[in-house]
Amino acid sequence: MTGKVRTRIAPSPTGFLHLGTARTALYSWAYARHHGGEFVLRIEDTDVARSTQDSTDQILASMHWLGLDYDEGPIYQMQRLARYQEVIAQMLAAGTAYRCYCTPAELEEVREAQRARGEKTLYDGRWRPAAGKVLPPVPEGVPPVVRFCNPMSGDVTWDDLVKGEITINNREIDDLIILRPDGVPTYNFAVVVDDWDMAISHVFRGDEHINNTPWQINIFNALGAPLPRFGHVPVILGDDGQKLSKRRGAVSVTAYEENGYLPEAMLNYLARLGWSHGDEELFTREQMVSWFDGSHLSKSPAQWDAAKLAWVNAQYIKAKPDDALAPLVAVQLQKRGIVADERLPAICALFKDRCDTTVVLAHWAAAFYADVTPGEADRVQHVTEAIRPVVLALADKLSDATWDKPSIGAAIKEVLVAHGIKMPTLAMPVRVLTMGTAQTPSLDAVLALFTRETAVARLRAA
Numbered sequence: 001m002t003g004k005v006r007t008r009i010a011p012s013p014t015g016f017l018h019l020g021t022a023r024t025a026l027y028s029w030a031y032a033r034h035h036g037g038e039f040v041l042r043i044e045d046t047d048v049a050r051s052t053q054d055s056t057d058q059i060l061a062s063m064h065w066l067g068l069d070y071d072e073g074p075i076y077q078m079q080r081l082a083r084y085q086e087v088i089a090q091m092l093a094a095g096t097a098y099r100c101y102c103t104p105a106e107l108e109e110v111r112e113a114q115r116a117r118g119e120k121t122l123y124d125g126r127w128r129p130a131a132g133k134v135l136p137p138v139p140e141g142v143p144p145v146v147r148f149c150n151p152m153s154g155d156v157t158w159d160d161l162v163k164g165e166i167t168i169n170n171r172e173i174d175d176l177i178i179l180r181p182d183g184v185p186t187y188n189f190a191v192v193v194d195d196w197d198m199a200i201s202h203v204f205r206g207d208e209h210i211n212n213t214p215w216q217i218n219i220f221n222a223l224g225a226p227l228p229r230f231g232h233v234p235v236i237l238g239d240d241g242q243k244l245s246k247r248r249g250a251v252s253v254t255a256y257e258e259n260g261y262l263p264e265a266m267l268n269y270l271a272r273l274g275w276s277h278g279d280e281e282l283f284t285r286e287q288m289v290s291w292f293d294g295s296h297l298s299k300s301p302a303q304w305d306a307a308k309l310a311w312v313n314a315q316y317i318k319a320k321p322d323d324a325l326a327p328l329v330a331v332q333l334q335k336r337g338i339v340a341d342e343r344l345p346a347i348c349a350l351f352k353d354r355c356d357t358t359v360v361l362a363h364w365a366a367a368f369y370a371d372v373t374p375g376e377a378d379r380v381q382h383v384t385e386a387i388r389p390v391v392l393a394l395a396d397k398l399s400d401a402t403w404d405k406p407s408i409g410a411a412i413k414e415v416l417v418a419h420g421i422k423m424p425t426l427a428m429p430v431r432v433l434t435m436g437t438a439q440t441p442s443l444d445a446v447l448a449l450f451t452r453e454t455a456v457a458r459l460r461a462a
């Protein structure tokens, strides 16, 4: 390959951006960026019945969220119909495609007979022109499809970037339909015209497309178009060893955004799922771009590991500056009807070490802005009759303490000394009353993040 590296991602807008597509987009993007090339986004919307604008919007939003910027697009296939029809006309004229007038009933009859004989169901070529062959009379009122004259023998071989050499014999595949009666092309044809017109040099896609690739290579050849390199990335399997699917948990990028994952953590995790660079587990997008040269892609399916993703996300949350983390937590708080304030970065700083998503962090932060209801068991265990007067004494002390961590710490110590008790005996009930749980970071730090009014009021409610 001597020209410029150009890659693309070509999602069909029939749903959200699937994690598998996001990973393929990431590989395509990183490969282009690594080589100083270009990355194109194409929307394959020729399945008119299933494609929606809402889905396109979601896909674009997810690409944006992940930071996978593209140099061209979105290019919509449905806006390119005239171009496909032009190429079809050229192929009909050149004899590399032909019209087929078979009715669905006729085709089903052929398939049934093939099944009965235990054969693969392939189009029988009855409308394929050949020297000396008499074609059936063109029937009235049957709108034709256009089929591709696939070579009838020989092998199609390509050196797959991921899987190595793959060979499929032309006898395994038939003359596929490339244009439907309504003038809309099928996937295998439109994808070739597009990859050709858009000068795509490297195609990364899911390995469910391996069986389509021989047709596409044959069409490229029929058009005299240069072949891109293909890399078929294995599927992602769920915990149960089955293909990752909606039925088994969240598979959309949007769901992870909503559930408090950071885009940089998602990219890091998705990158590692099927690709490696030595033992590196945590890396920036810049590092990935500098390393991603198309090698070290795994040939075997990757296993989705929710626990590992949570771990990766936790590392990114821990490392993220509090001022950058706070707005993300604020979004999660808003969903709970809570408007945060300038304390939020400090709250993030204190709690982020114990959180693997911003949703969990928002859960902690919520205690500072909305009422908490301590668990009954915690209340019974820690907020005892004996400790109540001590808690009230602390409330009094805090009513006129200077409101900062050292002064609050000093107030707590004074109360402990005055009542002759140890820290945990007082800390536990105070945590339960203020935060709603007995497990929190150190008490003075936690209390300092409350407003004085809220802290004192919660203690007085003991």
Ligand code: GLU
Pocket (backbone or CB within 6 Å): 009, 010, 011, 012, 044, 191, 204, 205, 206, 209
């Ligand atoms: N629209 C196809 C898909 O979403 C694209 C496949 C390809 O990349 O060629 O699976």
